[in-house]
Amino acid sequence: MAFSSYTGVGVTALAGAVPHTVIDNYRYTDHFPADQVKEVVDKVGIYERRFADKDTCSSDLCFAAAQRLIDDNDIDRSEIDLLIFISQTPDYRMPATSVLLQHRLGLPNSTVAFDINLGCSAFIYGLNVVYALMSVGNYRKALLLDGETRSKVYSPKDRRSAFLFGDGGVAALIERDEKFGRSYFSLNSDGSRGDLIKINAGGYRMPSSAETVKEKVVDEYGNIRSEEQGYMMGGDVFNFVIREIPKDIKKTLEYSGKTVADFNYFIFHQANNFINSYLAKKLKLDTARIPSTIEKYGNTSSVSVPLTIADQLKGKLEGENTLLLSAFGVGMTWATAVVPFVNLNISDIVEV
């Protein structure tokens, strides 16, 4: 069982960035009749999303968030020894975007920089990796950047994914400090479900070609996409969530010796309102302690957990607060974390 635990390391500051373009989901009706759109939007509870323009990448959102984080917290750039960039919408297939960000952010060449390519659970994976590396004891400050432009991944003509996804980026500063109590992580993977959420083309198994960019009708409902665009089997993903997520949360609570009463807030991956209402009910959680951004930002993949903290908990994390983080997605991968936050500095959301 892949549990791990750390002490004396934590997130000290957090900043988020979103594109300035707001998509009104009820009016996202170029390809589907308004009444059908309304039915889907009401069910998933996603009313607005942010879409990056064609020149804006995940890295640009993270860059803006990181600049704000560094300015607001007066961080000495030369003390940042570790930079990790989490995304499945990088700038290039190579080099790794983290390395380009090292230069853009004016960090020293001694900075350790690499990417983590994972989906919705990735912020928790990333935190775990950073906490582990920081616990070795030599690195002074770590920057965990997490950005996605999911709007560029899915077909607007496929109703199963057209209304769900949005864009965003965050920057988190992680430091060692005795003030941080113990954190606990559970990370999981199941590649047998690799075809539930997927983009078939563009890698080396199915290289991009004239064929892969062609739009095709893909099912009996008339949904249209190309092999270069993502798809999601929503029903199967939900089935997976029912099966695995409550179980993993319970196991992690047991491992940490905590109960649901010990948490100030529960931060769930913002997939859609339907799933999160289900989880709250299933785990008998107080919904007042479950902040949500699903209605205004949609599903921003791995960004949704930290973006929800940055957007909803500013001014609410004075003193020591214990948060439960839970996320799941493409892979499939899923992760649960019990994380103490002590006087987290949250910057205002930057619009790019």
Add this chain to the structure above:
Amino acid sequence: MDLNSFIEKFAEAIELEDSSVLSGDTVFRTLPEWDSLSYLSVIAMMDEEYDIQIENAEFKQLLTIEDLVNYISNR
């Protein structure tokens, strides 16, 4: 398990106002109210009410309301 009480829960899950149109023989996928979102609601209902988690491949084999009831009873 009682068929009528299951029909009530099923109708509520797919937001069907008049459950009297449903019977054990109803092929639920042909109902005008049935769509991919109803599928989510029904598997959530089966988990909440009967603690049953069903794989999509298994669910596809079930055609009528009675099939669902039998599946739940046999678990």
